[in-house]
Amino acid sequence: MEEEFEFGFTEDPKFSVERYEEMIRNHDQYFFDAQAFENIIDYYIEKNDPAKALQVSEYARNQHPFAAVFLIKQAQLLVVTNRASEAFAALDKAAMLEASDADIYIIRGNLYESMERNTEALENYEKALGLAEETDEILLHIAYVYQNMGDYDTAITYLKLCLKQNMENQDALYELAFCYDVLDNQQESVLFYQAYIDNEPYSYAAWYNLGNAFTKLSLFEKAIDAYDYAILIKDSFASAYFNKGNALVNLEKYAEAIEVYRETFEYEQPNADTYCAIGECYEKLEQMDEARSFYKKSVKMDPKLADAWFGIGVTLDFEERYFEALHFYKKALDLDIANADYWFAIADAEYKLGHMPESEKAYEKVVELNPLDVDAWLDYSSILYEDKRLVEAISIMSDAIKNNPDAAELYYRLVAYLIAKGEFNEAITYLEKALATDPEKHFILFDYLPQLQDNKVIVDIINKYTK
Structure with missing residues (x-):
C-alpha cells in the first residue's frame, strides 16, 4: 500500500513544488492542501509550462473535488493550449460548485470574445461585473467587444469607466486613443487627456497620447511639448522619442529630429x-x-x-x-x-x-x-506633348481637370496645348477659367509657350484679371 504524506499551506511554495516533483519521480501519492496545489500550479504557469500546470490541476481536482478554483485554473490553462470546448466544460462544472466566482464568467467571456460571439461575451462580462471586486479589466474587455462590433462610442464609454476605476490602466489609455483615432475625433481626445492629466500629472502614457492627438491635428509644437513631459516622467520611453522625432520632421527640423531618433537607441x-x-x-x-x-x-x-x-x-x-x-x-x-x-x-x-x-x-x-496628384497629370501630359501627341495630351488634361477642378495649373497647361493645336477659341474659354481660379499662376502659360507674351489678345485677358 502506498504511503500518503500531507503537505500544507504553511510550507514554502518552493518546498511544495520540490515535494510534488519528488512524488511524480517516485510514482507515489502525497496529499497537498488546496493552497499548496495553487502555489504549485502558479509556479508552472510562471515557468511558462502549461502542460505541467494542467497535470497538477488534475491531481488537485482528484484530491479536492469540490474546490471550484482548480476547475477555473484548468479552464485558464485549456484556453492557453487552445482547447476551447474542454475549457467550456470545466467552467460549467465550476459554475455548479461556485456560481458566484467572477473568474468563471471572465474566462467564459474571453473565450466567446476570441470566437467573436460578441453577445455571449458581453452577457458573461456583465455577470462578472456584478460579482468581481476589481472591475477595471472587465470593463476594458467589454470595451474590446464593442470595438470588435464597430461601436466605438460605446467602447469609449466603457474605457472611461475603466479609467475611473483604475487611473493607471495603461491599456485603457491607449485603447481610448485608438477609438478617438478611428472616429477621427482628435479634439475630443485632446480634451479627455488634458482633463486626465489634471488629475494624473505624472502619467507618461497620458502625455504620450496627448502628443499623438496633437500630432494628428498637425499641432506639432504642442505635440513636442507633450512628448517632452512623457520623456521627463519616463526617460526610457523610446516611443515618445520616436514620435517626437516625427513631429520635428513635420516642422522640417531635420537635424534635431536625427538627435532625438538616436536617443531611442539608448533605451531599445x-x-x-x-x-x-x-x-x-x-x-x-x-x-x-x-x-x-x-x-x-x-x-x-x-x-x-x-x-x-x-x-x-x-x-x-x-x-x-x-x-x-x-x-x-x-x-x-x-x-x-x-x-x-x-x-x-x-x-x-x-x-x-x-x-x-x-x-x-x-x-x-x-x-x-x-488621381489627385496634379504634378503627375502634368508630367504625364508633357510626355505626350513632347511626342507631338497633342490630342492625347489634351485628353489627359481634361481627365486631370475632372479630378482636380480647383487646380489652376491644369487649366493653364490645357490652354497651352489647345493653342499649340490651333484651337484658339476653346483655349480662351479655358484661360478665363484658369484666371478665375488663380490669376497669379498665369506665368505657367508663358513658361510653356514664351511666344504668347507677344500675343495681345492673351495679354489683354490676363491683364483684366491681374490689374
Missing part, C-alpha cells in the same frame, strides 16, 4: 523604422551618403521595409544615377505595388533615362492610383 535595440527615419532626415538635409548609409542599415534589419529601399533610390536619383535608382525603386514597388509615390519616382527616372514608353506606362499607373 535600433530598429529598421528608426534607421529609415534617420535616413530620410539626412536625405532632406541633402547629405546623401549619410542617408544611404542609414537606409542600407534599415533594409539589412528588415528587407521588407519598402520605404527604405525607396530611400536608397532617392539618394541615387539625387546624384543623377538614374539607372541605379530605378533598381531600388522597383525593389520598393515589389513590396508595395499600389504605392503611387513609387510609381511616380519610376516614371520620372524612366523619363530621365529616355525610356518614354516605360515612363508613360508608369505615369498612367500614378494617376490611376492617385
Whole structure:
C-alpha cells in the first residue's frame, strides 16, 4: 500500500513544488492542501509550462473535488493550449460548485470574445461585473467587444469607466486613443487627456497620447511639448522619442529630429523604422551618403521595409544615377505595388533615362492610383506633348481637370496645348477659367509657350484679371 504524506499551506511554495516533483519521480501519492496545489500550479504557469500546470490541476481536482478554483485554473490553462470546448466544460462544472466566482464568467467571456460571439461575451462580462471586486479589466474587455462590433462610442464609454476605476490602466489609455483615432475625433481626445492629466500629472502614457492627438491635428509644437513631459516622467520611453522625432520632421527640423531618433537607441535595440527615419532626415538635409548609409542599415534589419529601399533610390536619383535608382525603386514597388509615390519616382527616372514608353506606362499607373496628384497629370501630359501627341495630351488634361477642378495649373497647361493645336477659341474659354481660379499662376502659360507674351489678345485677358 502506498504511503500518503500531507503537505500544507504553511510550507514554502518552493518546498511544495520540490515535494510534488519528488512524488511524480517516485510514482507515489502525497496529499497537498488546496493552497499548496495553487502555489504549485502558479509556479508552472510562471515557468511558462502549461502542460505541467494542467497535470497538477488534475491531481488537485482528484484530491479536492469540490474546490471550484482548480476547475477555473484548468479552464485558464485549456484556453492557453487552445482547447476551447474542454475549457467550456470545466467552467460549467465550476459554475455548479461556485456560481458566484467572477473568474468563471471572465474566462467564459474571453473565450466567446476570441470566437467573436460578441453577445455571449458581453452577457458573461456583465455577470462578472456584478460579482468581481476589481472591475477595471472587465470593463476594458467589454470595451474590446464593442470595438470588435464597430461601436466605438460605446467602447469609449466603457474605457472611461475603466479609467475611473483604475487611473493607471495603461491599456485603457491607449485603447481610448485608438477609438478617438478611428472616429477621427482628435479634439475630443485632446480634451479627455488634458482633463486626465489634471488629475494624473505624472502619467507618461497620458502625455504620450496627448502628443499623438496633437500630432494628428498637425499641432506639432504642442505635440513636442507633450512628448517632452512623457520623456521627463519616463526617460526610457523610446516611443515618445520616436514620435517626437516625427513631429520635428513635420516642422522640417531635420537635424534635431536625427538627435532625438538616436536617443531611442539608448533605451531599445535600433530598429529598421528608426534607421529609415534617420535616413530620410539626412536625405532632406541633402547629405546623401549619410542617408544611404542609414537606409542600407534599415533594409539589412528588415528587407521588407519598402520605404527604405525607396530611400536608397532617392539618394541615387539625387546624384543623377538614374539607372541605379530605378533598381531600388522597383525593389520598393515589389513590396508595395499600389504605392503611387513609387510609381511616380519610376516614371520620372524612366523619363530621365529616355525610356518614354516605360515612363508613360508608369505615369498612367500614378494617376490611376492617385488621381489627385496634379504634378503627375502634368508630367504625364508633357510626355505626350513632347511626342507631338497633342490630342492625347489634351485628353489627359481634361481627365486631370475632372479630378482636380480647383487646380489652376491644369487649366493653364490645357490652354497651352489647345493653342499649340490651333484651337484658339476653346483655349480662351479655358484661360478665363484658369484666371478665375488663380490669376497669379498665369506665368505657367508663358513658361510653356514664351511666344504668347507677344500675343495681345492673351495679354489683354490676363491683364483684366491681374490689374
